[in-house]
Amino acid sequence: MVDTMRRMAGLLSRRDLLRLAALGGFVKPFLRGAGSHLFEEVPALASGVTWVHDNAMSEQRYLPETIGPGCAFLDYDSDGWLDLYLVNSGPCDFYKPSVAPRNGLFKNNRDGTFTDVTEEASVSGGTFGMGVAVGDYDNDGHPDLFVTSYGRCILYHNNGDGTFTDVTDKAGVAAPGWTTSAVWFDYNNDGLLDLFVCSFVEYGLDKRVYCRDNELGKPYYCIPRLFEPTPSLLFRNNGDGTFTEVSGGTEIARAMGKALGVVASDVNNDGRLDLFVANDTVQNFLFMNRGADVWEEIALLAGVGLSEDGKARSGMGVDAADIDGDGWQDLFVSNVDQETFSLYRNNTDESFSDISYRHGVAQATRLLSGWGVSFFDFDNNGSTDLLLVNGHPDDMVERYVPNVNYKEPMLLFRQEGGKLKNVTSEAGPGFQEPRASRGLAIGDYDNDGRLDVLVTNNGGPPTLFRNRCGEGAHWVGLKLQGLKCNRDAIGAIIRWSVSGRVRSRFKKGGGSYLSSSDPREVLGLGHSETLDWVEVQWPAPSSRVERYAGVPIDEYSTILEGEGEVC
Amino acid sequence: MLKALLTVGIALAAILAAQDLSVAEALLAKGEHSQALAFLEENQTGSARWHFLASKVLDDLDQPTRAAEEAQTAVELAPDNAGYRLHLGRIFLTRNNPAAAQQIYAEALERFPSNVYLRLGNALAFNKLRLYEEAQVEFETCLGQLPSLGLALDGLMEAHLERLKYDDALKAAVEYRERNPQDFRGYYHSAVAQEKLGSDPEALERLLHQALEFNGRFAPAHALLGKTLLQLGRNQEAILALEAAVRLRPDYLFGRLHLARAYHKVGRIEDAKRETEIVKGLERRQHEPLPSLRRQRGN
Secondary structure (H helix, E strand, O other), rough: HHHHHHHHHHHHHHHHHHHHHHHOOOOOHHHHOOOOOOOOOOHHHHHHHOOOOOOOOOOOOOHHHOOOOOEEOOOOOOOOOEEEEEEEOOOOEEEOOOOOOOOOOEOOOOOOOOHHHHHHHOOOOOOOEEEEEEEOOOHHHHHEEEOOOOOOOEEEEEOOOOOOOEEEEHHHOOOEEEEEEEEEEEOOOOOOEEEEEEEEEEEOOOOOOOOOOOOOOOOOOHHHHHHEEEEEEEEOOOOOOEEEEOOOHHHHHHHHHHHEEEEEOOOOOOOOOEEEEEEEOOOOOEEEEOOOOOEEOOOOHOOOOOOOOOOOOOOEEEEEEEEOOOOOOEEOOOOOOOOOOEEEEEEOOOOOOOOOOOOHHHHHHHHOOOEEEEEEEEOOOOEEEEEEEEEEEOOOOOOOOOOOEEEEEEEEEEEEEEEEEHHHHOOHHHOOOOOEEEEEEEEOOOOOOOOEEEEEEEOOOOOOEOOOOOOOOOOEEEEOOOOOOOOOOOOEEEEEEEEOOOEEOOEEEEEOOEEEEOOOOOEEEEOOOOOOOEEOOOOOOOEEEEEEEEOOOOOOEEOOOOOOOOO | OOHHHHHHHHHHHHHHHHHHHHHHHHHHOOOOOOOHHHHHHHOOEEEEEEEEEEEEHHHHHHOHHHHHHHHHHHHHHHOHHHHHHEEEEEEHHOOOOOHHHHHHHHHHHOOOOOOOHHHHHHHHHHHOOHHHHHHHHHHHHHHHHHOOOHHHHHHHHHHHHOOOHHHHHHHHHHHHHOOOOOHHHHHHHHHHHHHHHHOHHHHHHHHHHHHHHOOOHHHHHHHHHHHHHHHHHOOOOOOOHHHHHHHHOOOHHHHHHHHHHHHOOOOOOOHHHHHHHHHHHHHHHOOOOOOOOOOOOOO
């Protein structure tokens, strides 16, 4: 079949080939373990996503080469189908390519294939890109893109006609330096999405520290401990297309970190979005939003700043979700090898307990280095599962650290009976293939109600996984649309009842690493064919709690703020 | 006759030199390192023992390069002295070069395979190299030879805990406790392993009290007791235990961290903030680069 495909490739146009492949004639033979595994890897030939990350790896081993890239699932053209955005490196002080790598925007053709529309959309980047945060900052119904970089950031305003405009300077969010993850969230509950941008370390050719004292005597990627920390940035949305950096004088500005990951969630259920920030080689931060532009950093007291033994680790990816269904947001942070990753249970008093050993996460991650992380219900049974993508930052590590590899497999945990179980071996060969993975986004790109996976790999092509599990499980897909609150409804709480059992989901902002996921929420119903009701607690300023009856199952619906029955 | 007198003279000189060195040993024992060094410099015998004592003095005076050179000379002059090799390895082990230490101990063990202290050094070097499997074997051999060797238990616990082998850690601690019921270590390490395994806090509390009965000055036991009491909601008792821990070891980060949380929990916000700042300072200090002593042989 492969030979047939290759012969035909010479006769058909690439686009025709992709369409044929997606129609089923050619896809299945190329899929790994189709039908027998939870996820199947979709090859670039089938998806049309031929983009490759260029990490600019040099003999000198400049640190920015190794920590990207990020990716996003977004519906840029508002057609109801998720498109892809992929971040690439580019020219900077240490990298002067003759042909600059470019970011990639791939339009979903609604048939399992994608078309590269980067040039038409004018979103190719041009900086040494790191990550991407997607959010509708002007509430016009079209998702905008914020691209972080080693160098200047870029804010692409979505014009609503398939094109974007670089409005960085007008908006005032260039944030020079070295930025990594970013998150759109409404910190002051005014109905407009604000922006938090993680800042990593002081870096530049003039500041560079040379690391070559390994056993090989070759330059290698320096541990970030050697570089000076920096404060992250908080931009308040002024509502007129401009932003004001408002961290000055707050604990955000005073907290000198080396931030790589951020998630916005309400960890104390006070109606204000807090920030959990993963830092590399210094303590993590938990910025509690006390209102009136007051932030209190409490990570050490909350038990999420350091390891159990009091050591700062190499925090990279983060996420938040209520994994035990108690109505409180739990947290996750991935670290490097020998440190283990941490799953933190919310003690409901602004403190957390590390329960990673109890769930087998610590044991599974002891020798791994984690980046993208996502809590999601991959089998639509209503329980929250966990996905981790991994890879050591030092490409030479295996030559001098025993049992540690540069390329590492992914890890998939399914929640069973209140505990996470490592089910990576069932996930499919693509999950076990070692890669230098970094970014991770979750989204249902084929609109079948089963959440798919997009992984970006350092110095290689991205990996797209189609979710093949959850057969027979029902679901409800919701697109929340705020009217008084931010249009993306970040900060909303969704509650739903299935056969009398009530579950809830908090609509967080950000999470994972350098990446943005599907803005829609898929609620797993398991084998139940009926949904009793759905309730949405919209974020401030309305804070309305509305119940929606007759929401159809096994399809997507848009729910508007103000159109439900007020509870 | 002349030959006999010469022999007697040599013997007398040796006795005097030995007496001289015992003066140096006495000074060293009293911690008078500078005087000991001055004495040794004035009374150079060139013997292996002289080089060994010089090395010990220099090591205590934080001159590790010279200390290592003298220790190496002592080993070369008296290759059958296990103590000199033990000392040479220790210099590298404590000066951030576990690879060199491990090499020294491995060579020494070829000559003295039943020397438990050389094996302990080898095991400790493996731990520092993160070769925990190898370390575990060596620590277990040590404890088989000398069941009361507490440092071997400490090292074995580290080898288990670092690999998250909490069940094995608990088993080792319990075995040690049964063989050494008067030693605080068995109780303390049992509590540590049980805490990792999520055992009930009451059981931990009992073990930690027993550990403290045998060694009331062991800060980690006080600190873990404080953390446990905090979990039990006995906040004031927790604070007392944690304060005891940091009194005994003011730079004990784990104790400070949980003391900060305890203060915060009872609303002593300023105390909590103060402790938090201390924790941040201690945490930063943990990562200050340690100079690594390079090993040079044959010069």
